[in-house]
Amino acid sequence: MFGNWGSTLRKNSLSLVLSMLLPTFGISNSVMAAEQIHASYLPLEISIPLSALESYAKHGIINTELAGYYQYIPTNKLQELRKVLIQPLKISPAVTSQFLDTQQGEFILRRLAELIKTKSHSPQSKSQALRTALISAAAQPEGITLLSLLREYPQNSIRIDVASSMKVADELEKMISETEKAIATLTQAANLEAAKISPGNLPQLSNLSYPTNLQPQKQTLKLFDSLRNRHLSTDIYIPNTQNPAPVIVISHGLGLDSSNFSYLANHLSTYGFAVVIPNHPGSDAKQLQSLINGNSNQVAHPNEFKDRPLDIKYILDKLELDSRFQHRLNLQQVGIFGQSLGGYTALALAGAKINFQQLKQDCNAEKLRNTWNMSLLLQCRALELPNQSGQEDNLQDQRIKAVIAVNPITSSIFGQAGLSQIHTPVMIIGSSEDTVAPTLYEQILPFSWITHPQKYLVMLLGATHFSTIGNSNPGSTQMALPTNMVGDASQAHLYMNSLSLPFFQTYVAKKLEYMPYLNAAYAQSISSQSLGLNLVQSLDQIKLAPVLGNHFQETNPAKKNFPIP
Numbered sequence: 001m002f003g004n005w006g007s008t009l010r011k012n013s014l015s016l017v018l019s020m021l022l023p024t025f026g027i028s029n030s031v032m033a034a035e036q037i038h039a040s041y042l043p044l045e046i047s048i049p050l051s052a053l054e055s056y057a058k059h060g061i062i063n064t065e066l067a068g069y070y071q072y073i074p075t076n077k078l079q080e081l082r083k084v085l086i087q088p089l090k091i092s093p094a095v096t097s098q099f100l101d102t103q104q105g106e107f108i109l110r111r112l113a114e115l116i117k118t119k120s121h122s123p124q125s126k127s128q129a130l131r132t133a134l135i136s137a138a139a140q141p142e143g144i145t146l147l148s149l150l151r152e153y154p155q156n157s158i159r160i161d162v163a164s165s166m167k168v169a170d171e172l173e174k175m176i177s178e179t180e181k182a183i184a185t186l187t188q189a190a191n192l193e194a195a196k197i198s199p200g201n202l203p204q205l206s207n208l209s210y211p212t213n214l215q216p217q218k219q220t221l222k223l224f225d226s227l228r229n230r231h232l233s234t235d236i237y238i239p240n241t242q243n244p245a246p247v248i249v250i251s252h253g254l255g256l257d258s259s260n261f262s263y264l265a266n267h268l269s270t271y272g273f274a275v276v277i278p279n280h281p282g283s284d285a286k287q288l289q290s291l292i293n294g295n296s297n298q299v300a301h302p303n304e305f306k307d308r309p310l311d312i313k314y315i316l317d318k319l320e321l322d323s324r325f326q327h328r329l330n331l332q333q334v335g336i337f338g339q340s341l342g343g344y345t346a347l348a349l350a351g352a353k354i355n356f357q358q359l360k361q362d363c364n365a366e367k368l369r370n371t372w373n374m375s376l377l378l379q380c381r382a383l384e385l386p387n388q389s390g391q392e393d394n395l396q397d398q399r400i401k402a403v404i405a406v407n408p409i410t411s412s413i414f415g416q417a418g419l420s421q422i423h424t425p426v427m428i429i430g431s432s433e434d435t436v437a438p439t440l441y442e443q444i445l446p447f448s449w450i451t452h453p454q455k456y457l458v459m460l461l462g463a464t465h466f467s468t469i470g471n472s473n474p475g476s477t478q479m480a481l482p483t484n485m486v487g488d489a490s491q492a493h494l495y496m497n498s499l500s501l502p503f504f505q506t507y508v509a510k511k512l513e514y515m516p517y518l519n520a521a522y523a524q525s526i527s528s529q530s531l532g533l534n535l536v537q538s539l540d541q542i543k544l545a546p547v548l549g550n551h552f553q554e555t556n557p558a559k560k561n562f563p564i565p
Helices: 003-012 052-061 064-070 075-086 091-102 103-113 123-138 147-152 162-195 197-204 258-272 286-291 305-319 341-349 355-363 365-370 375-384 415-420 437-448 489-507 512-517 519-528 541-548 548-556
Strands: 036-041 044-049 159-162 217-225 230-238 246-251 272-276 329-339 400-406 424-433 455-461 534-537
Touching: 003 197, 036 230, 044 052, 044 064, 052 064, 052 075, 052 147, 075 147, 075 286, 091 103, 091 123, 091 424, 103 123, 103 541, 162 329, 162 437, 162 455, 162 534, 162 541, 197 534, 217 305, 230 258, 246 258, 246 305, 246 489, 258 272, 258 329, 258 489, 272 305, 305 329, 305 455, 329 341, 329 489, 355 375, 400 489, 415 437, 424 437, 424 489, 437 455, 437 541, 455 489, 489 512, 512 519, 519 534
Parallel strands: 036 159, 246 272, 246 329, 329 400, 400 424, 424 455
Antiparallel strands: 036 044, 217 230, 230 272, 455 534
16 A cells, blocks of 8 residues: 555554664553454444454454454455554563653654543543553563554553544655655656766776775774763774875764764775764763663753764864874865764754754644654754854864765754755765655755755665664664664665765765766666665756645745646
C-alpha cells in the first residue's frame, strides 16, 4: 500500500527513537490486561477477542471469532496484519520508561492515544495507560510488539477508533506519497544530468571508496572551554604529508560520539587531510546515557544549537595557537562534515542562520499536534534560546570553505531565509527511508532554498537515518540498532568515502582534477542494487511544485498565485 518507505515507517514509527537505547533491568507485569479488542467506526462496532488475534498472529489459525470478518479482508492485508502484530522491538523497560518521559516520547504517546476510545475521556489517563502497556510489553521475552502492547494494556478491553486511525493513515500516506514523488522527480533530474556527460570520461576515474596505504597518526586532545564550561575531548588524525594539511571537521549526531565516524576520518586522512572530530558534550553518547540513567530528562539542551558550532570554533582557535600543529595543519582551508544534528552544526558554521520567525510560525500547538516530522520537535526547542532579536552570536566561521550535511534538520530551524545565507559549496545527503528527519521536508525541499551555485543533492535510495553511522568503539554504551533500522551500512559508508573525498579535494584542497567525480553520471556508475545512489546539482522549487501542492504555497507565501504546472 505504502511502498518500501511506508513499510519502514509503519514498522519503525514507534521504534525509530526508542531503539537508540540500552538494556538494564526488568519490571513487573500490569495487574490487568486487555482481553477484547473493539473497533468502532461511526455507529458500527466489531469485537474480536485478543486470543483470536494471538492464534492468528502466532499460528496462522483463523478461529470462529475471526472467521466472521475474514471474508471482508483481502488475503494480502491479513498477511500484512499478521506481520505487523508480531514485528518485535527489543528494548529494556527502564530505557522505555526514560524515553517516554521525554518530549519525543510524550508526543508518540499522545498521537497513539488519539486512536483509543475508553470510558475515561482524559487524554492524560489514556496516555498513562499506554505508557504502562509499553513498559510492561518491553519486559516480555519477545519485546514490544503490537500484540504484546495490546495484551499488556491495563484495561479489560480496548476500543480502537477506526475513523481516527484512518485519518492518521491518510496523513502518513500523504507524506509518503509526496516523498515518493519527490524522489522520482530527483531521479528523473539525475538521469537528465547524467545523460549530458560523456560516458567515455568515467572509466578513467579511479576508485575513491578505499583508503591508500598511508597511515595517519591519531591522538586525542583534552580541551576545556572555561567560558562555557565545556570539556571537549577531540580526536585528531594527522596525515603523513610534507606540507600543512587542509582540515576536515566531523560533527557527530545526537547520542553519538567521535568513534562513529572513525571510518571516514581514516579514509580522508590517508588522502592527505587532517581530520578533527570533537565529542559534543550535552548531545553525545554520555548525554544519552544520562537520560537512560534518569539523571537528565532531555535528549539535548536547547543551548546545543549554539554550543555545537561554538565547540568547533573554539577547537579551531586552539589548534591555530598550538605550536605542535602550526606547520602541520592549514586552518585556513577547512571543510566540515556533519550527520543529523551534526548536519545542522555544519550548515550553521557555513552561514545558515537560526530562523526564529520561521520557528514561531511552525511550532504552534496545532502544527505540532498533527505533524509526523519527529525532527520538528527538536528544532522547536531552539525557541527556548535567549537573545532572539537577531543580535545573537554569529555562528558562521570564515575558515569553513565547504560543507557536507547528511540527514540534517533544516526546515524550521533555518527555513528558506536561513539557508539562503550559505555562501560556500554545499552537499546535502538524504536517505529515502529516513523516518527521523523526513527527507522531503528536511533535505529535498531545503536544498532548493540554497542559492549558492556550487551545490549538490545526494539521495541514498533505501537508506535510513542511521545508515551512514559507523560502529562505536568496543566497550561503548551505544546500542547496536536492528538491521532493518540501519539498512546496508557498509555500502552507505563506501558512498560517504567516495563522495566526501572528491568534494573536499575540489573545494577545500583546491584540487580541481577531482571535479569529474562530482556529477550524476559518476554517482550512477558506483550505485549498487542493495543501496541506490542519485546525485543532482539542480532541483529548484518549480520542479517540486507539482509534488508539494499546498505545501509549496505554504513555504512560498509570495507565490500563492503561482501557476503550478
